[in-house]
Amino acid sequence: MKTSLKPWINDLPDYVAGRTVEEIKRKYGLASVYKLASNENLFGPCGKVKETLKECIGSVNYYPDSDTYEIRTAIADKFNISKDNIIMGDGTDQVIEMICDCFIDRQDNIVTGDPNFLIYEKSALISGGSAKKVPLRPDFSQDIKSMLNAADSNTKAIFIASPHNPSGTIISKEDFEYLLKYAGRNILIIMDEAYYEYMPPQKQLDTVSYLSGNPNLIVLRTFSKIYSLAGLRIGYGIANTEIITGLNKIRLPFNVSSMAQKAACAALADEGYILKIRDIISGERDKFYSAFKEAGIGYVESFANFVLIKTGEKSGDIVEELLKNGFIVRPGVNLGLPGYIRVTLATPEIDDKFLKVFMVIYKKLYQG
Numbered sequence: 001m002k003t004s005l006k007p008w009i010n011d012l013p014d015y016v017a018g019r020t021v022e023e024i025k026r027k028y029g030l031a032s033v034y035k036l037a038s039n040e041n042l043f044g045p046c047g048k049v050k051e052t053l054k055e056c057i058g059s060v061n062y063y064p065d066s067d068t069y070e071i072r073t074a075i076a077d078k079f080n081i082s083k084d085n086i087i088m089g090d091g092t093d094q095v096i097e098m099i100c101d102c103f104i105d106r107q108d109n110i111v112t113g114d115p116n117f118l119i120y121e122k123s124a125l126i127s128g129g130s131a132k133k134v135p136l137r138p139d140f141s142q143d144i145k146s147m148l149n150a151a152d153s154n155t156k157a158i159f160i161a162s163p164h165n166p167s168g169t170i171i172s173k174e175d176f177e178y179l180l181k182y183a184g185r186n187i188l189i190i191m192d193e194a195y196y197e198y199m200p201p202q203k204q205l206d207t208v209s210y211l212s213g214n215p216n217l218i219v220l221r222t223f224s225k226i227y228s229l230a231g232l233r234i235g236y237g238i239a240n241t242e243i244i245t246g247l248n249k250i251r252l253p254f255n256v257s258s259m260a261q262k263a264a265c266a267a268l269a270d271e272g273y274i275l276k277i278r279d280i281i282s283g284e285r286d287k288f289y290s291a292f293k294e295a296g297i298g299y300v301e302s303f304a305n306f307v308l309i310k311t312g313e314k315s316g317d318i319v320e321e322l323l324k325n326g327f328i329v330r331p332g333v334n335l336g337l338p339g340y341i342r343v344t345l346a347t348p349e350i351d352d353k354f355l356k357v358f359m360v361i362y363k364k365l366y367q368g
């Protein structure tokens with residue numbers, strides 16, 4: 001038998017995942033390693049989530065609720081919408097994949113920023129379509145007008161993120177409204193808000209309120225970031241019922257595990273914990289900025305739990321030295337931004353250790 005891949009599969013870009021703690025411990029013989037490469041919440045989930053997970057162990061022999069009734073009801077209450085406006089995914093990644101599977105055909109394209117979260121492009125390519133990538137503005141924000149200009153008659157979706165990964169910049173209300181106004185109803189606007197809860201409240205746009213006037217809008221959220229459930233894989237999309245019904249046609253029946261559903265309900269119920277993390281991370285951002293300003297090192301002002309640091313031509317050496325000292329960070333070159341590294345903000349203690357080690361490495365490499 002001769003099997004053959006679809007012709008475009010071999011050309012798909014590889015997602016270079018962050019290195020694992022165990023791998024780095026083994027390689028450098030280290031007792032402790034901190035992973036600051038995938039924007040996880042290093043505080044971990046709240047106490048109620050941990051208790052809930054223990055309680056769930058007794059029922060893992062059963063399939064999960066395919067309808068995800070309890071968690072969709074909780075999300076619907078939070079946003080004051082119907083649960084029929086919500087689709088759950090095995091991470092937001094899966095919702096993005098379902099959107100492309102449903103809407104992107106072979107001749108179609110998506111428009112997104114260059115760089116942006118790789119899964120938008122990858123999902124469009126898997127569906128047999130293509131991606132038009134529009135460079136960020138010099139201040140690293142997504143260039144909404146140029147993205148609109150790049151759209152053509154084959155454009156089916158524009159993917160934006162606020163906060164944006166890997167820069168941490170956000171989309172202004174004016175830009176968001178401009179995009180909705182001029183994109184045309186036949187182009188989906190996917191607003192990815194994976195890091196939304198890390199934004200200061202005065203910067204948080206109520207994007208869900210735009211759904212009623214914009215049937216082409218999809219808002220994405222996840223439990224992987226501030227809710228600290230990345231390992232359980234659960235995220236969601238909010239859109240009009242026609243889009244959600246379409247996505248449900250291709251959704252696999254048990255795509256979200258029972259543990260993930262229960263943990264997400266418990267996480268959503270403890271809003272106080274989330275606000276506490278947001279405030280701590282906001283302080284950590286300021287701490288990073290002061291340290292970099294004092295040392296004359298460039299950075300991009302971020303609204304998420306990570307910071308892009310301008311590490312210049314010796315970025316590769318800096319990443320390697322950090323690894324030897326037990327810090328895994330994401331090289332900008334893997335994210336389309338050579339000359340930078342992206343570092344996840346962790347706990348105050350870990351961040352202090354990181355800054356100390358980073359400064360020594362940076363100064364040694366650049367000042368000898």
Ligand SMILES: Cc1ncc(COP(=O)(O)O)c(C=O)c1O
Pocket residue numbers: 038039090091092093094117161163164165192194221222223224230233234235
């Ligand atoms: C902008 C953005 N969107 C979506 C995701 C995926 O999140 P999930 O873990 O829910 O698949 C990430 C994860 O890094 C992200 O950075």
